[in-house]
């Protein structure tokens with residue numbers, strides 16, 4: 284099969300990435316991205332997300348998609364403390380069932396969300412009382428001051444196109460906050476093709492610092508920088524210590540990046 288990386292690099296720049304577990308990932312020597320050789324078709328993806336966002340999973344906070352209450356709170360605190368300014372208009376891109384927005388709205392944040400899953404959007408409207416967007420088509424240029432993309436970028440079928448669109452709706456001087464699993468983290472290095480994040484079929488890309496930097500800059504974002512922040516999926520001091528150590532030696536499982544327009 285003849286495939287190219289979405290950065291435009293051709294077959295000659297691609298190499299097999301994992302030799303075990305999930306083996307359809309390719310590494311691009313130009314942008315540093317790792318991506319699936321074959322993306323699931325739209326109907327396959329639809330089925331994967333339908334399953335993930337089935338009502339029984341949503342109710343049990345078991346969508347395999349959202350990080351749970353503890354992480355949501357940590358994301359909200361981090362955004363409030365480090366990224367958002369009073370009066371900012373936020374877009375949560377890939378809002379899931381709206382959990383993060385729900386939390387931020389308690390602090391008076393003017394937030395808007397975009398979500399592709401119809402199930403997740405209906406849940407948000409019914410349970411949380413606000414609607415999420417399904418696309419950005421009618422959003423004017425420069426409408427948002429802050430855009431968060433939390434554990435979303437690895438799912439995108441059109442990475443450059445989506446980043447361009449996100450860049451369009453961000454105001455000049457506005458900030459984008461991105462988190463994604465880090466393929467050079469400790470667990471990824473140890474578990475390789477059996478790494479939990481590689482096994483998820485809807486993870487189409489796996490990033491490291493170089494590749495996320497490349498794609499954000501190419502979409503026009505400036506001043507791309509890595510942030511030391513881990514959402515801590517679980518409470519407790521052991522997880523805190525683990526996360527601090529892995530971050531300080533560059534082996535954290537989460538890549539957290541801030542950039543501006």
Ligand SMILES: [Zn+2]
Pocket residue numbers: 288289290291292311312313314315316
């Ligand atoms: Zn590439």
